[in-house]
Amino acid sequence: MTRSGTPPVALTIAGSDSGGGAGIQADLATFAALGVHGATAITAVTVQDTTGVHQVHHVPVEVVLAQVHAVLTDLRPTAVKTGMLGESGIVRSLGALAADGLLPQLVVDPVLVSTSGHRLAGRGVVASLREHLLPHADVITPNTNEAAVLLGCHPPASLEEQSAQARALLELGCTAVVVTGGAFARSPGSHGGSNHVQRTDVVATARGVRVLAGHEIDTSNDHGTGCTFASAIAGSLATGRPLDAAVQAARSFVRQSLQRSASWQLGRGRGPVSHLGPRGRCERDEPDLHPRNTRTQQPT
Numbered sequence: 001m002t003r004s005g006t007p008p009v010a011l012t013i014a015g016s017d018s019g020g021g022a023g024i025q026a027d028l029a030t031f032a033a034l035g036v037h038g039a040t041a042i043t044a045v046t047v048q049d050t051t052g053v054h055q056v057h058h059v060p061v062e063v064v065l066a067q068v069h070a071v072l073t074d075l076r077p078t079a080v081k082t083g084m085l086g087e088s089g090i091v092r093s094l095g096a097l098a099a100d101g102l103l104p105q106l107v108v109d110p111v112l113v114s115t116s117g118h119r120l121a122g123r124g125v126v127a128s129l130r131e132h133l134l135p136h137a138d139v140i141t142p143n144t145n146e147a148a149v150l151l152g153c154h155p156p157a158s159l160e161e162q163s164a165q166a167r168a169l170l171e172l173g174c175t176a177v178v179v180t181g182g183a184f185a186r187s188p189g190s191h192g193g194s195n196h197v198q199r200t201d202v203v204a205t206a207r208g209v210r211v212l213a214g215h216e217i218d219t220s221n222d223h224g225t226g227c228t229f230a231s232a233i234a235g236s237l238a239t240g241r242p243l244d245a246a247v248q249a250a251r252s253f254v255r256q257s258l259q260r261s262a263s264w265q266l267g268r269g270r271g272p273v274s275h276l277g278p279r280g281r282c283e284r285d286e287p288d289l290h291p292r293n294t295r296t297q298q299p300t
């Protein structure tokens, strides 16, 4: 029996970012913003802030799997997202679970390198992802650099090359591919003459290729966009949205998050995107719903 008010559950299998901008922290904040209960299996602890990744400590594969099993059997998530997996043993084990159909609505963000340039995946992870996990994913969300590493080619220099990447990755066996974060200048003659950069995400499925484009939001507070995008897809799938709508909703969510964080200052480096609601305030701004000592207050 479903009790009223019970939220859908999504599981994120990812690394912790002590700065709270990416990884597990971004995923949980995204799930909460979408009204989804987030459960976690932590794969690595990173010492990280807005200036970069300073240390990485991997969690043993059996501890990762124990977390996954506990959540799958008790909380029964309806969508699963993977982020930084770190080691090929973890990738292979999750691939085996996915092959057995135990990871529903699987969104794989193949995290390999942070934007600050730190390697977040050990030797053999790329081959394991290609062979064991990506073929079982419902959707994978590499950025253009990750797509290039997975395919063994150069990052794309044009939208056509980004689209070719998406099509090539689909051949690994997943149901859908979103290659994110193309950044290509719009030609001066097109669309009214402005020459600003377009951010493009290319979606490939068996039905064909679709380009989602929008102007680049001008901000240096963009830490965690990839994690936020992938977890927003998983969160939306968990609420019952179909894949196309989930990808659209995730794009809107990231763009709103970037708009909200564009002018704030958190840390000394690339600040996180904002997962806070439109008001960006917490409950202490609300009138006190449970005032203490009301019964003992005397008229003065």
Ligand SMILES: Nc1ncnc2c1ncn2[C@@H]1O[C@H](COP(=O)(O)OP(=O)(O)O)[C@@H](O)[C@H]1O
Pocket: 115, 142, 143, 144, 180, 181, 182, 199, 200, 201, 215, 216, 217, 218, 219, 222, 224, 225, 226, 227, 229, 251, 254, 255, 258
């Ligand atoms: N400056 C920006 N303006 C608009 N959209 C952006 C910007 N930066 C990232 N995005 C969007 O954020 C999402 C995540 O993509 P990306 O930044 O490529 O991930 P990653 O963090 O893995 O590199 C995509 O939808 C991408 O288009």
Ligand SMILES: Cc1ncc(COP(=O)(O)OP(=O)(O)O)c(N)n1
Pocket: 014, 015, 016, 017, 022, 023, 024, 046, 048, 083, 084, 111, 113, 114, 115, 116, 222, 223, 224, 225, 226, 227, 228
């Ligand atoms: C623990 C952890 N996981 C993933 C990332 C990468 O985050 P992502 O949102 O893909 O991108 P950047 O913020 O690096 O642009 C991370 N840094 N840490």
